[in-house]
Amino acid sequence: MRLSQFIFVILLPFFAVCQGKKTEITISGKITGKIPETIEYTLPINGIDYFGFTNSAQTDAAGNFQIKIPSDKTCFIELSTHYQSYGVIIAEPGMTYKVSIHTEVKDGKFKVESKNEKAQALYNQIPNRNMIVGGHFELETKSLMKDSIISRIKQKLEQKRETEIAEFQKLLKDKTISKNFYNLVQSDRNFFYKGAQGSLAFINYLLSAQNKNALSPEQYKKLWKEIFLSNPVNSPELLTSPWFYYYTENYLRYQELIVEGTPSAAISEYHKQGLIHTHNINNAKKYLTGQQLEYYFAAYIYYESINKNYEKELITLFEQFKKEYPNSPYTHFLEPVIIPVIAFHKKKEEPLNEKIKFIDKTDSANLVKDVIKELNGKRFYIDIWATWCGPCKEEFKHNAKLYELLKSKGITMVYISIDKDNRDKQWKEMAQFYNLEGYHIRANEKLDTDLRTLYGNQSMGIPWHFLTDENGTIIKKSLSGPSEIENLEKQLNEVNP
Structure with a gap:
């Protein structure tokens, strides 16, 4: 990823x-x-x-x-x-x-x-116990990104692990919790912090291409290798860990990038050919077997499908999975997330809605004002989005009410994508799939810079919606999206009833 x-x-x-x-x-x-x-x-x-x-x-x-x-x-x-x-x-x-x-x-x-409710409460208070409350490996490593001393990195991670486990040790000692309860929590914490260590190594590997890595190649390779010696992927404990998929994913990266030494250019080529997921599964098949491989294969298809990038090869991989595991209990869960991918590719065969208008001459559109200058309208509702942005695509579910509201207000709809050149085809396909009626432009580098300046932060958060006049001057810098249509209507009434 x-x-x-x-x-x-x-x-x-x-x-x-x-x-x-x-x-x-x-x-x-x-x-x-x-x-x-x-x-x-x-x-x-x-x-x-x-x-x-x-x-x-x-x-x-x-x-x-x-x-x-x-x-x-x-x-x-x-x-x-x-x-x-x-x-x-x-x-x-x-x-x-x-x-x-x-x-x-x-x-x-x-x-x-x-x-054992005391222990239940204790576990739910752990800040990194859950990925959606800050528990992902990469988030755990943020405070360690500039540290260049391996022993100190390992000590900090181990101290956090020991601190979280200590309270459960006390509960085990006074028999508030069972040994099985304790063992499951301990395994969870062990693999989480080892996974964080492996993730830190991986990020340093990626940053080395820009000379921004804090750890030398020798250091991050050593840090990475150690976790699979102490906590191997084939450990039975890993199969009881909530972190199996992500830990295994990190292991497969280590094998491909460090042990095999696969160059980044080769991986980029798989992306260009639309075969990166097939490549990743083939790589998994070299190192995983049996139950591990079946689970990883299924989890991979699920995870990539819910990202809603709609890659066609996921359909092929799903058919391959069903053939290789005809009685898999996981197939039932994969079918609902593959259906939208199939629908996406069927939609491409339909004629384009005439209300979807792509602005192809983008070389001179270096400012928001340049974009607006080419369009007819008095006011413009601007939606800044990208094909890789999940929350952006969630908003599109509510577009019918949005278009009705904008029409009643005499406001023109404009979508500006911040996707890069290599996603141009996918950008147009998604606009068609989600039936995004209005004008469409994919920002060049200068327009992207202008948007971030207008937003006020280079780390621009999307989706971002704002209102301009006929000259491209921002009237309202922050507006609700279509999922909050009632609030959006109030905001538009405040600007011009």
């Missing part, structure tokens, strides 16, 4: 991973505040799980729900709605848990009532 996406993408929720006679885990709960129609929960499959492999339970009008999961192992079960995590239960076979979820309070929104 590209580093910019790898570090900044709004990242997705935790695994539910189970660690034997199979018996039921029962979870009864109540949601107060805004009550979703269903609550999703991760499922233990073959002793390992993934955040995308979930089932759901219906909530009643009062917010009550009940979940029963057959399992023979202690496991993490993540409760969420649309990748928004409520919290995690460390669940043991035969036990019953009562959960309270408050959707409209910041603190204390998730509570588990059980004989």
Whole structure:
């Protein structure tokens, strides 16, 4: 995955991973505040799980729900709605848990009532326990990016791991938690911090191409190699870890980039040919076997599909997966995320909506004012987006109401993409797939710079919506997107009722 996406993408929720006679885990709960129609929960499959492999339970009008999961192992079960995590239960076979979820309070929104509820609360307080609350490897390494002393890096990571584990050791000693409970938490923390160490090495490898690496090649290679000696990918403990996919992904990078010495130019060529995912799976097949490979293959397809880049090779890989694993329990979870990819490519065969207008002469469009000068209209609603931006594409679901509102106000719709040249084809295909009615321009370098200047920060956050007059002068610098159509209407009325 590209580093910019790898570090900044709004990242997705935790695994539910189970660690034997199979018996039921029962979870009864109540949601107060805004009550979703269903609550999703991760499922233990073959002793390992993934955040995308979930089932759901219906909530009643009062917010009550009940979940029963057959399992023979202690496991993490993540409760969420649309990748928004409520919290995690460390669940043991035969036990019953009562959960309270408050959707409209910041603190204390998730509570588990059980004989080990103190430990449940303790785990949910860990700041890096979940990817969507800052638990990704790359986020953990941010404070270490400028450190050039390996021993100090390892010491800092180990101190954090020991601090988090220490409280659970006390609970184990006074028998508040079982040995299985403790072992699962310990494994989780071990692989998380080793994964962070490997991630730091990988980032230094990437930065070395620009001479911005804090660690020398000898240092980051050593740092990287060490984690797979102490915590190997074929460890049974890794198969019970929530970090299996991401840890294994880091291992495969190490094998390809360091051990095999594959040049970046070769990997770039796979990208150009539209075969990078096929290459990555073929690379995984060299180092993984059996259950590990099946799980990784399925998790890879799921993860790349929900990124909504709609690469056609994912369809081919899905068909390949079904052929190689005809009875896989993971296929059921892959089908819903592959369907939109198939739909995307079918849409390309349809005629282009005449209301989608691409502005092809972009060499002279170096400022927002230059763009507006070429268009007819009195006011313009500008949507800054990119094909790799998940939140941007989520907004497009609400465009029908947006177009109706803009038409009533006499406002012209303009989409400006900040995609680079190599995504020109995908930019046009996505505009067609999402039926983005209005004018479209892909920013050149100077227009991109102008946008960041207008935004006021080089790290421009997108989607970004603003309003200009007929000369391209900004009237309202920050507007709501179509998902908040009522608020957007109020904002437009304030500018010009």
